[in-house]
Amino acid sequence: MAEPLIRFSHVRKAFGPKTIYRDLNLDIFPGETLTVMGGSGVGKSVMLKLLIRLLDVDGGSVSFHGEEITRMSEREIGGVRRRIAMLFQGGALFDSISVGENVAYGLREHFRDTMSEQQIAERVDWALSLVGLPKIEAMRPADLSGGMKKRVGLARAIAVQPEVLLYDEPTTGLDPINTERINHLIRGLKKALNVTSIVVTHDMKSAFSISDRMAMVVRGEIIAVGTPDDFSRSKDPRVADFINGTAPVTEDVETLLRA
Ligand SMILES: Nc1ncnc2c1ncn2[C@@H]1O[C@H](COP(=O)(O)OP(=O)(O)OP(=O)(O)O)[C@@H](O)[C@H]1O
Numbered sequence: 001m002a003e004p005l006i007r008f009s010h011v012r013k014a015f016g017p018k019t020i021y022r023d024l025n026l027d028i029f030p031g032e033t034l035t036v037m038g039g040s041g042v043g044k045s046v047m048l049k050l051l052i053r054l055l056d057v058d059g060g061s062v063s064f065h066g067e068e069i070t071r072m073s074e075r076e077i078g079g080v081r082r083r084i085a086m087l088f089q090g091g092a093l094f095d096s097i098s099v100g101e102n103v104a105y106g107l108r109e110h111f112r113d114t115m116s117e118q119q120i121a122e123r124v125d126w127a128l129s130l131v132g133l134p135k136i137e138a139m140r141p142a143d144l145s146g147g148m149k150k151r152v153g154l155a156r157a158i159a160v161q162p163e164v165l166l167y168d169e170p171t172t173g174l175d176p177i178n179t180e181r182i183n184h185l186i187r188g189l190k191k192a193l194n195v196t197s198i199v200v201t202h203d204m205k206s207a208f209s210i211s212d213r214m215a216m217v218v219r220g221e222i223i224a225v226g227t228p229d230d231f232s233r234s235k236d237p238r239v240a241d242f243i244n245g246t247a248p249v250t251e252d253v254e255t256l257l258r259a
Contacts, residue, residue: 003066005030005196006051006164011060013046020046022220024060033190033197035207037242038217044200045089047217048166051198052084053077064164082110085162087153089169093141099152100124100137106160127155130192131185147178154185158193165189167199171206179206186210204243208232216242 004027011024020043028034036044049055050062053069062069064080072080085106093102103124107115115123128134131151141149150170157165167186171179183206189195201207207214208228215225216239224231224239234240 002029004028005065006198007061007063008047008050009061009063011050011062012058013043013050013055014058019220024217024220024222026215026222026225028196028198030196031190031194032212033186033199033210035199035201035211035214036217037201037204037207037214039242040202042217043220044217045168048086048168048198048200051166052081052086078110082106082160083162084164084166085157085160086166087150087157087168087170089172093149093152093156095141098137099128099139099141099144102141102152103127103137103156103159105156110160123159124155127159128152130158130189131155132181145178147174147181150174150178150182151185154182154189158189158195161193163196165195165197167197167201169200169202171201171203179203182206183209204245 006028008024008026011021013019013021013024024047036047038044046055050057051064051069053072057070064084069077069080093099094105100121104120107120107123111120124137125134128136131154133148133151133155136152141152144152154170170186171182174182186197186199187210190197199207199210208231211228213225213227214231215222216231217223218238224234224236226234231239231243234243
């Protein structure tokens with residue numbers, strides 16, 4: 001098997017008395033789409049944030065291309081954030097600037113000295129076309145539907161041509177048609193850009209339609225990693241309950257309080 005592109009190894013993370021990860025171990029390989037699943041509040045978004053150092057680990061190691069992220073300087077982590085782009089929940093667009101400026105945002109942040117205005121405009125056009133929204137640069141985020149906002153957020157993430165895309169709940173709040181549109185885009189971008197993706201989602205249908213592999217987080221650890229087929233055949237009741245959407249009868253009070 002190829003070397004992992006990203007490796008979480010024995011990661012620990014707590015907020016005050018609340019332990020989120022006691023021993024997180026996960027490898028992500030180049031070019032794959034890996035979906036992270038788990039109940040509300042288990043720490044799926046925290047995992048993405050640890051990777052780009054929006055949060056710091058308490059212990060353990062996080063590496064990208066074999067380089068230790070937890071010990072990088074601010075300048076080095078800036079370089080990683082250019083190569084690992086995050087699509088935040090809801091698209092997280094700035095309402096006060098145009099769609100075009102929103103998509104150009106990361107380009108201005110990371111390539112200010114190397115890209116001309118013309119190149120930036122061309123890249124914005126390229127990214128908006130890839131998400132199926134060409135020529136809407138002049139529109140305002142307030143004029144877009146929820147599905148369009150997510151796609152513009154995705155255009156902003158891909159504009160920097162990252163190696164890795166992190167999707168935080170990309171289909172939450174969307175109707176079935178827009179959900180399928182986003183799933184289709186995630187699959188298409190993987191093919192078109194050969195990008196590695198980590199997707200956090202509650203949406204099982206989405207997870208099964210986009211994933212090469214899936215990982216499930218329960219109480220501070222990954223309890224299962226495998227292909228969608230492995231997951232659908234899993235005998236682990238925690239996995240089966242989750243993917244079938246049935247209330248876990250084994251769930252204890254601690255888990256309920258954490259939700
Ligand atoms: N910066 C922070 N400070 C304190 N607590 C935090 C912080 N970020 C996250 N948490 C807590 O960590 C836990 C995990 O949060 P996270 O957002 O990763 O959950 P999640 O698994 O993505 O859940 P959901 O599916 O509901 O979005 C939550 O209880 C949250 O309140």
